[in-house]
Amino acid sequence: MFTGIVEVIGTVIEYKQTDNDEGTGGGVSLTIGDSAEILTDVHLGDSISTNGVCLTVTHFDKEKGQFKVGIAPETLRRTNLGDLRTGSKVNLERAVSGETRLGGHIVQGHVDTIATITKKSSDENALNFTFQLRDPKYIHYVVEKGFIAVDGTSLTVTDVDYKTAEFSVMLVSYTQGKVVISQKKEGDTVNIEVDLTGKLIEQQIELVLTSQLENDGPLANFVKKIVDQKLSALGK
Structure with a gap:
């Protein structure tokens, strides 16, 4: 970790x-x-x-x-x-030790995909980067103001475009001198690890919904009721 x-x-x-x-x-x-x-x-x-x-x-x-x-x-x-x-x-x-301060966020070091730098621009003494994911499915785990690891660097997402599978981050002046991302240019690639929290929440929801539907739980009964009402309205 x-x-x-x-x-x-x-x-x-x-x-x-x-x-x-x-x-x-x-x-x-x-x-x-x-x-x-x-x-x-x-x-x-x-x-x-x-x-x-x-x-x-x-x-x-x-x-x-x-x-x-x-x-x-x-x-x-x-x-x-x-x-x-x-x-x-x-x-x-x-890797973290028992005395490590969690200055960024929990990063596993298990890269999900790579992304290409589609835009790099300056904002006074800061640098703005926009990345496009090679595997679009991972954009659903990226949220504005959420965490993301880019080449192992914990950064805050400043913008997300779910249609193009792109997201943006900003590097302040201090960070630019501490990481390799600032040296990269448009067209270069970076390693991406999305925030683990989103994956865990998705998995738990999926398990609960699957269990409800397979075991005639409240959700299954609710869905059946809605379907019956729609069919009744159609005269079937």
């Missing part, structure tokens, strides 16, 4: 295709540098959010400020990590 508050911007040192025997199932091995700040208490097997994706540390070198992770094929399909190359910058955040 993460908070969406980026701790440091790392640099990809090596991006290498791997074989099945390297533990990534034919995926990718990624070595990231400029990371000394988050390696002070690192252990093998720890989780580090890399551009919003929860990845497991398989090797680290505190003196060099580097660590290594493996990326499985499913992760490459779901995220834009396959676009990383040597020299790419990435947002990094360690």
Whole structure:
């Protein structure tokens, strides 16, 4: 679990295709540098959010400020990590501890889809971004003034267009220097994780409604009554 508050911007040192025997199932091995700040208490097997994706540390070198992770094929399909190359910058955040302040929101590090930057503009010292989701179905979990994780950064949604599957956010001056999003341009992609709360509410409602309809509960009886009234009005 993460908070969406980026701790440091790392640099990809090596991006290498791997074989099945390297533990990534034919995926990718990624070595990231400029990371000394988050390696002070690192252990093998720890989780580090890399551009919003929860990845497991398989090797680290505190003196060099580097660590290594493996990326499985499913992760490459779901995220834009396959676009990383040597020299790419990435947002990094360690998993929360018992003493971590929840400055952003609860982020799992399980990316739902990617989005393309369709508009980038300045508003005095702030930056406005508009994104379009690759998978439109996730726009239903995005609400104005709600939380969303963009490349692992907890941001507040400023506008939503459900017809075009687009939403907007604003980056204040301070945040711009702490995350990689500000360096991106129109046409670039980002990893998106929608707020978990919406998914949980949807699942609970679906389960309750399904149970009511399958077990002749009050809802099923109400629906039947409405249908009978409509049919009666039609003379059937």
